[in-house]
Amino acid sequence: MNRFLVPLGVFALLAIVLAIGIRHSPDKGIIRSPLIGKPAPSFALPALLEPGRTVRSQDFKGRWYLLNVWGTWCGECRAEHEMLLTVGKSGAVPLIGLDWKDDDAQAQAWLRQLGNPYETVAVDRSGRAAIDWGVYGAPETFLVNPAGIVVYKHVGALTQAEWTHDILPRVNGGKS
Amino acid sequence: MKRAAVHTLVLQSLMLFASLGWALDTTVLPDPALQARYVALTHELRCMQCQNEAIADSPVDLAADLRNQVREQLLAGKSDDEIRSWMAARYGDFILFRPRYSWRNAWLWGAPAVLLLVGAWFSWRIVRTRTLLLADDHEPLEEDLRP
Numbered sequence: 211m212n213r214f215l216v217p218l219g220v221f222a223l224l225a226i227v228l229a230i231g232i233r234h235s236p237d238k239g240i241i242r243s244p245l246i247g248k249p250a251p252s253f254a255l256p257a258l259l260e261p262g263r264t265v266r267s268q269d270f271k272g273r274w275y276l277l278n279v280w281g282t283w284c285g286e287c288r289a290e291h292e293m294l295l296t297v298g299k300s301g302a303v304p305l306i307g308l309d310w311k312d313d314d315a316q317a318q319a320w321l322r323q324l325g326n327p328y329e330t331v332a333v334d335r336s337g338r339a340a341i342d343w344g345v346y347g348a349p350e351t352f353l354v355n356p357a358g359i360v361v362y363k364h365v366g367a368l369t370q371a372e373w374t375h376d377i378l379p380r381v382n383g384g385k386s
Numbered sequence: 387m388k389r390a391a392v393h394t395l396v397l398q399s400l401m402l403f404a405s406l407g408w409a410l411d412t413t414v415l416p417d418p419a420l421q422a423r424y425v426a427l428t429h430e431l432r433c434m435q436c437q438n439e440a441i442a443d444s445p446v447d448l449a450a451d452l453r454n455q456v457r458e459q460l461l462a463g464k465s466d467d468e469i470r471s472w473m474a475a476r477y478g479d480f481i482l483f484r485p486r487y488s489w490r491n492a493w494l495w496g497a498p499a500v501l502l503l504v505g506a507w508f509s510w511r512i513v514r515t516r517t518l519l520l521a522d523d524h525e526p527l528e529e530d531l532r533p
Contacts, residue, residue: 241434244478311447337451344476346434346448 243344243352243363250277250354251342258309258317258331265306265332270354274303274381277352278328278368279340281312282320284348290367291324297373298327303353303381307331310340310348353377411442411450413457420460427456427466430483431473440483 245251250267257263278294280287298305307328309317314333321331334340343352346365351372353362361380364372411428415421428442433449441449441456452473459469473481479488487495 241478241480244475337448341448341451341455341476344478346477 241346241365243360245344245352245360246363248360249358250352250360251339253332253334253339253342255308255332255334255339258307258314258333259321259326260330265330267358270304270306271358272356274356275306275329275354276303276377277306277308277343277354279308279310279343279345279348279350279352281310281348282316283312284310286367287349288324290349291327293368293370293373294327295325296370297368302378304329308339308343308345309333310345311335311337353380355380410445411453413453415457415460423466424456424460427460427469428453431456431470432477432481432483434477434481 252267254264254266257265276297280290294305297303305328307330309331311334317331317333321328332339343350349367351364351368352360353376355361362376364376413424415424425442429440431441431452433439433441433444433446433452435446435448436444439449441452455472456469459472464472470482470486474486479485485491
């Protein structure tokens with residue numbers, strides 16, 4: 211009896227550790243952003259649709275906003291666009307676009323053709339602002355609260371599920 | 387003929403490896419010491435898009451942007467640790483191929499020492515039981531009984 215107790219104990223411990231690891235491991239390849247709970251990185255970038263205007267992160271202080279990182283070179287962004295239009299129409303939270311390493315003319319044409327869900331779009335031609343936000347693949351969407359703190363990040367195309375379960379409840383004050 | 391075949395094979399493999407060594411990153415910093423640090427740092431930062439490659443070896447755009455950041459910050463006089471922290475603040479510790487010690491991962495760092503101690507305790511116990519068994523063993527071996 212005693213002979214099996216130690217190996218059994220070791221096995222049980224290992225099983226528990228691995229079970230915890232599996233339950234807590236995020237989707238493959240998705241990395242938790244270190245930005246969550248921290249102030250949103252500031253930026254001052256040219257506006258895509260209003261020539262001469264600068265979009266500043268401070269402009270959004272005091273209200274909720276979604277920062278959506280996209281580019282016309284990004285296939286998933288096209289897939290996501292329909293959802294973004296729904297979000298834009300809902301009026302629940304303003305969408306701010308960050309056009310990442312893109313061509314202005316193409317980006318403008320994209321919004322003309324597919325519709326523009328954004329309140330405003332900032333142009334990050336060098337990709338420097340995206341690095342500050344820890345962006346590693348478009349599309350990525352960040353939810354920022356009125357205090358300017360990043361509260362949620364979604365990597366990949368935004369779907370109805372994230373919108374109803376993760377974003378809206380936070381904006382409506384149910385979930386922090 | 388055999389020799390020639392071996393030579394061809396060696397040559398082919400050399401060519402294969404030479405092609406792998408083609409520099410993707412042709413950055414050269416003015417100071418050799420800075421250059422050495424640049425090479426070391428870009429090899430220990432993960433490319434977040436390809437995830438199993440260092441930014442030094444990755445052809446994607448983001449890796450080039452991050453290499454550029456390393457270069458600019460080195461030229462601005464930042465220390466290696468400051469650059470690592472800068473990267474980790476944006477992309478998390480995941481970007482560091484060489485993880486940093488923290489209380490969250492202390493158990494992981496401590497595990498080898500703990501396992502070594504556990505192993506030492508087990509072997510001590512086994513050796514002790516066997517020694518005791520031997521001391522208790524008064525039965526003479528068959529060989530010893532032979533004239």
